[in-house]
Amino acid sequence: MDIPKAAACVPGLKEITSDGENRFKAALQVRVGPMGLNFTGTVVVVETDEDGGEARIQVEAVDRRVGGSIKADMTVKLTSANAAGGGSGPTQLSIITETAFMGKLGELGQPLMRRKAKTTIEEFAKNLAKIVPAA
8 A cells, every 4th residue: 555665666667756645646757669658647546445455546647748648547456365264375466457548649559558558567566576575
């Protein structure tokens, strides 16, 4: 639930700062094919269930130079592999995202943008696993 610490695991994140309760401003640089994109936007934690290990997060960002934007609604859930047994063990991270690419980004082609989003989430998960202490 530590958004700045978890966000630091997102490849290309340049900055994230608090902008009120459960609101953050962020800047991200990413390459999609031959294009370099510079996104600025907001991250809002819409709801959290710390006991259930779940959070719903909305992200809105724009690249003014290219003239495109992204809107994502994410549900992040942590589930213990031994939840039924009550013991400790590995934890599974699930990220379900509905993402819309608008403007020129949408024109680039949804398959290309979705592939980039998928690899970014995979890299985020690997980076996050490195900083979370093992059980």
